[in-house]
Amino acid sequence: MVSYRKPQFFRVMKYAAEADRDVIDMVSGNPDWDPPDGLREGLRAYADEDSSAFQYPASHGLRALREEIAARRGVDVGRVVVTNGAGEANHLAMAEGLAEMSGSEVLLTDPVYPYYAGRANLLNADARFVPVDDQGRLDPADVRAAASDETALIVINSPNNPTGAVYGEDRKRALAEVAADHDALLVSDEVYDHFDYSGRFASALALDAENVVVTNAVSKSMAVTGFRVGYGVYPEWLVDAVRTRHMLTNVTGSRPAQHAVLRALETTRPDYYATTRRMLEDRIDAFTDALDAAGAEYTEPEGAFYVMARFDGFPGTYGNVERLIDEAGVAGMPGEAFGEARGDWFRFALVTPRATDAADRLAEFFA
């Protein structure tokens, strides 16, 4: 049984940082590319603002930022809550979903982004895992078979961390229907929406359903995981409770960060995202070519920036991750951190220009 009490990314990063050799860090999803120029401009300009600009913003976010997000997402501004990253938006959705819906069970995928499972545990909910298929996709029929009156939440993520799967509109609609049939809330984490290489991604907002929450952030899309600016679009009937929980937990969010993000949203052109996408596609191609040379099995990601790979006779345990750090100079995450379905695999985050070198090192190690 995998324990999700505490996410283990930092444990592996610490081991890699303390290793007595050069290690290529592919552990966590910290982008290594530049944010859009408007982000830096917004931050710089903020330093010279009047001191009143350094005081509390509205708890649920700067009005202008919420309006910008609402306009882009085609939703009423009252449904948008600016949060401390997609992480908090997910937490609020899960906590309020469990409070409001009948049942105390959360349906998650296996493999899973470990923070969802950790949160289910923190919120005293039972987690039930639905294995994905070989391509990393979740079959709504499997979710229907697992759902029951106890199901309060179904949490999905697409483009997916760790498998790279992208779910289209039909799949999301089918999942929202399963949730509705069981008086459950569907939480759709779309933090990697700008990293879709398949052209198939559709936001769950397109479903216009009463029982759907969509969460997102600029953490990955603008390469600013340290800014902590995300948001959730909550159904009208839930949004007041979400705002209150957010206020009681955080008081409010960071005003300079929200201001800089607003400036960046207003000034960044689509080619910023397209250039990043192309750079990542090239990285993925080079990395998977080198994995072929290493004789590895892997899932070709349709989105996001992670590759899961499996090496014959060398399962994705913490012990083997430490061996790869010490003996190959490559740090990834063990598949066992994400569940049982891909416990034999490793997950590599392609957030380094040395991704191809890493795959060459792996090829040499497994030769």
Ligand SMILES: Cc1ncc(COP(=O)(O)O)c(C=O)c1O
């Ligand atoms: C699926 C998923 N959701 C949420 C997050 C956290 O996003 P944020 O940094 O905006 O809180 C991550 C970060 O890796 C993620 O992979």
